[in-house]
Amino acid sequence: MTNELDIFVGNTTLIDEDVYRLWLDGYSVNDAVGLRVRSGILEQTGATAGVLQSDTMDHYRTFHMLERLLHTPPKLLHQLVFQIPPSRQALLIERYYAFDEAFVREVLGKKLSKGTKKDLDDISTKTGVTLKSCRRQFDNFKRVFKVVEEMRGSLAGNIQQHFLLSDRLARDYAAVVFFANNRFETGKKKLQYLTFGDLAFCAELMIQNWTPGAVDSQVDDMDVDLDKEFLQDLKELKVLVADKDLLDLHKSLVCTALRGKLSVFPEMEANFKNLSRGLVNIASKLTHTKDVRDLFVDLVEKFIEPCRSDRWPLNDVRLFLNQYSASVHSLDGFRHQALWDRYMVTLRSCLLRMYHD
């Protein structure tokens, strides 16, 4: 005697958070049942494996039907088929759009294309996230990207509005979209130490300061692309390292101010010109798409690695960067103070966030 058909439909749709988690994690029904058995639920409830199997199947079916709606969360709110309390709707959406740190680090900055999708097998093997879950997360990225790509207004705001995500998650998605759009390289070995949090932090600052939206809130793509004019202008900063006098003056200003305050003062003094050159050159090269993509690689190579090899403490890095950007204001010959600030304020915060092991 086998059950050919076995369903349970409630007027209020039953959502089991644990099963939802298992479903999101991409486990098959049988695996999920196995995991649930191991969780000790049978002992707690006195149920049988058959009951658990049937229950899991039911939930999986429900989730499968809900998935179509989860792709456009506002539909989930307005649909009439599943009666779900608002708090549960929010939970469903939030969990559905949540992603794994390991997975996001693999695809961050990659083009959200079919090609990448084909690589999901490898990513799955590498990260230990099931392929099913990888697909869901990848599709989420792609879906969000497609919807907000061409939209006006705040990126995170748009995402929040169209996908009803929490503030935190919406900002994370904004970072993902920003990275994917600008194709920043994040996969290099020397960048592996950076967490998604680090990169999302940088992305947020860059969105705030380096996009067209930073100066004009009414332009298209205001938050997704970098401000072309700004990047063009950044070339002007080159004078800071090209002009030897200016460079020396800058160095002496920084050194005077920091003498006795840094534990790594001699190393700083020795390295000042290299570091300054590195930072300014990164800025001046950002007109090239290729160099934009390598922004994080360059930051690590040109600034973070030298400092790290000299064992700068984080606090010294902070003092140095503060002084380094502030001293420019005392350079009389330098006319692009505003530009410098727009560049350096963001860069300083990014570097400080990225400066860890």
Place this chain on the structure above:
Amino acid sequence: MPGKLKVKIVAGRHLPVMDRASDLTDAFVEVKFGNTTFKTDVYNKSLNPQWNSEWFKFEVDDEDLQDEPLQITVLDHDTYSANDAIGKVYIDIDPLLYSEAATVISGWFPIYDTIHGIRGEINVVVKVDLFNDLNRFRQSSCGVKFFCTTSIPKCYQAVIIHGFVEELVVNEDPEYQWIDRIRTPRASNEARQRLISLMSGELQRKIGLKVLEMRGNAVVGYLQCFDLEGESGLVVRAIGTACTLDKLSSTAAFLPACNSPSKEMKEIPFNEDPNPNTHSSGPSTPLKNQTYSFSPSKSYSRQSSSSDTDLSLTPKTAPYPQGPRIFLCPSSPSLSSGSPHLKKSCLLSESSLTPHHSSHISPVVLRKSVSFSEELLLAASGMGSGSAGKEGGPFKALLRQQTQSALEQREFPFFTLTAFPPGFLVHVGGVVSARSVKLLDRIHNPAFVGIMGNTRSYKLLDWNSFNSDEPETRDAWWAEIRQEIKSHAKALGCHAVVGYSESTSICEEVCILSASGTAAVLNPRFLQDGTVEGCLEPRLSWQPGFFSIGQEENLPAGCGFCHIPYDELNMPFPAHLTYCYSCRKQKVPDVLFTTIDLPTDATVIGKGCLIQARLCRLKKKAQAEANATAISNLLPFMEYEVHTQLMNKLKLKGMNALFGLRIQITVGENMLMGLASATGVYLTALPMPGGIQIAGKTPNDGSYEQHISHMQKKINDTIAKNKELYEINPPEIPEEIIGSPIPEPRQRSRLLRSQSESSDEVIELDLSHGKKDAFVLEIDDTDAMEDVHSLLTDVPPPSGFYSCNTEIMPGINNWTSEIQMFTSVRVSRLSNINLTNQTLNKNFNDLCENLLKSLYFKLRSMIPCCLCHVNFTVSLPEDELIQVTVTAVAITFDKHQAVQTTKTHVEKSLQRASTDNEELLQFPLELCTDSLASHPFSPAKEHLESASSNSGIPAAQRATSIDYSSFADRCNSWIELIKLKAQTIRRGSIKTTVSVEKASPLTEGHFRQRSAPACANSTVGVVKMTPLSFIPGAKITKYLGIINMFFIRETTSLREEGGVSGFLHAFIAEVFAMVRAHVAALGGNAVVSYIMKQCVFMENPNKNQAQCLINVSGDAVIFVRESELEIISAQQPVASCQPACSGGEIAT
């Protein structure tokens, strides 16, 4: 007279993509009513079109308004080819046709397609302007309200309960009559949906007409069913109870939202005269109407004319036409009762002296006369307090016949209600049921097929002119069965059947028609007596006197309904009677089975539980007549088996009564299935059930003996465990006081399960299981062994869970507001081809048990909770498939606030829903009953008992004279009855009494307790659904109309839709959604009395196809949380509700 229907199409949303190229849709809408169609403009390239159309106006007859659904079709415009249909919405506009319900239908409706399911939503506004006051000569019955609820709806009061209404409509099934037999799924499904919609509209209209004829204004307990008879057609039939309902708010202007049954109601000081009888002749004296209704001449003539009415009682009546001497012994201990009896005797002798009585206006006299008339009434209904003795019989019979008069005028004194206003139900006799096996092709009329062809595929045929045979046949079938039910009820000394329902099971051309109900004796007050209209008013009005009586003599009520309504010497079949354990004066049966809900005032001990009997019987595949014969032969045995199982399980639970009993017999190709569900309870009035004793066949075999004793121990343990689990701890009552008739030991031991007639097979056992009589299971073969095993395999629900199939769970009364209605469906394939009855039984048992276990597991987050109204249906869609469908509601309750159930019966009446207005319908009669019942022994009886009437022990003495019935005897009688294709299960009686005075303080406290959690989770836009007639923690403020929907869903891509489970899961979810959308559009926020009447599922996995038909119904309502109401009601002066109470007494 005509009405104007106005429809406006506002917008659409979430439409499907119909144009692949643009990923968009060019949608427009066709609005059709009758033969008129309007169209909106095409809204180009949008999935969220904003049509914002003009008002489309249809000028139509109200007859059409009732029959026709409004049909809205959404299409995709296509310039070059035919427009593609996206989907449809059918809107039943009936709720707009009576003034008190909804005034507008406005909201988002799912657009439904029978192939694709829900495809987006459409926003529609519908209004109706009716001019129906102009003409009373009509075919329509606009204005008659319909309720699925099987009790008096919460914001109404019953003025008169007229009785049974039924109707059926027949048509050919488009599925089978499709032109050229080429079936295009969508067209045929839609034709069917539309046809059934039309037929239900027509049916409702016709029933409405009958109600109007009876001068009623509503149908309560309306149950409409479809019989898909395949080739031979489609039958839509409905039954209901016609009533005259008064809206409570109309008489009492106290709560703005008509939530009349507010708490204050229960605090009404009943010693005041609430008087204002708004109707007719002002306050008539109780005397008047009483004397009227018992006018002896009338009753006698009736008696003589209807010879078969009442068993052998009729002849006996004659010698005692005056009967006064019986009551002339005023030796009763309680003084107040003496004079009433005296009074009665004079009244009886001078029965025509109405004026004389009405002259007794002084309060004292009035009071007495009232109690007299009460006695009369009681006696009339077979249960007079003094008439328990054999000499009382004739008098009882006489009066019973008199009260019957009101009912006898009706063809069928049936009531589909399962819960009643207090005082309506006097006694319950037991379950009566009838089944009949019919061959469908017998009525197949060749002429009918010829004409059918292609002339009209959808339009309803006028059967009366076209082919009168067809519905006549069906009518005759049902009439036959109802007649049987009626005669069974009479055999039980009852003149009415309550909790009545009908059902069918069809397989190929064989059809089993079933009807069942509970034989009962009713208080005639509510029943309009048609013949004597214009004479004296058959009603009572409130008089101060009544109430004072009620106050003086508060009695532990709630036992009255258990008292037997029949004469114990003329019992229809043997039964074991004892004196009532509550009042110790009347006889009660040892076990009571009923199809109704537990009366609100019944006193129970502990909690109730769901009890199911499950049974399969294989049968040979056969054709037509042979098949029908085989089935008819099997039926009695199945009935017997089912009954035995129920009885055993009841004993195993340590309980003594079943409520809400529903036995379903399903016929399949090669088997019959029986499934009985009921809620077991322990009624304090009935004797404590004995245990179950196992008897072995071969006592010499040592190991066998051991095995037996082992099983016996297990059974005893189970009983003890169950008693603990359900908190059944009845107070030990000393035997002498109870005076229970203990049979001779020898007799007792002869209780055998088997029907073996030879007494030498009887094993003498020590049956001293407690003091009570044990129920003996004789294990003589593997079958019996199997039965015992299966008894023990039923696992009790996990802790924190309770289940019942009645509206409320006896013993739980502190509901919190969380409810979860659900439907669960399982289809199992029987893998073994060499099936035996045993394996089949086991499979079926497992299927049901596992299903229950799954439910408990799924709903574990709601613990502590109770599954209420658990409704199982079984069908056999194919050879080896068993389909079980369950609909129920889980309700949470507060463990910590548990109120002691034993406190008062008033609280129990509250469980029902705080919103009950039943308390309003308070009757003087009951109060008087109490006063009489309070005398330990009624004087009349003592007199009859002559010398032996020394107060303490009459019962014990009587006991010896009772022919103690063995179970075997009972079984025999069973089989006999069953052979008549009907059986009578058990009997008992109901007398409903509510003590209003006691109610008030508790009510108040209870209300407060519950209101706190109630407010917790109210969310906007949520539509609650429940099979119950109430919503815990809330008051229903308005009934918006009946919801009755029929859907077909079909797929040709079963695998892609997730297989059969995915397909049906989605479909049921969609059905829920469509019900909710209709309720929301009516302005409601809940469906009560929701029922899924049909869920027919067919699959053909090889073709990747499946089809499902679902029929659901319920009452759309608006409810308000009690927490919100408290604020309003606090401002209401308590006294203001009094006018409403008086309304309960009004009769026209």
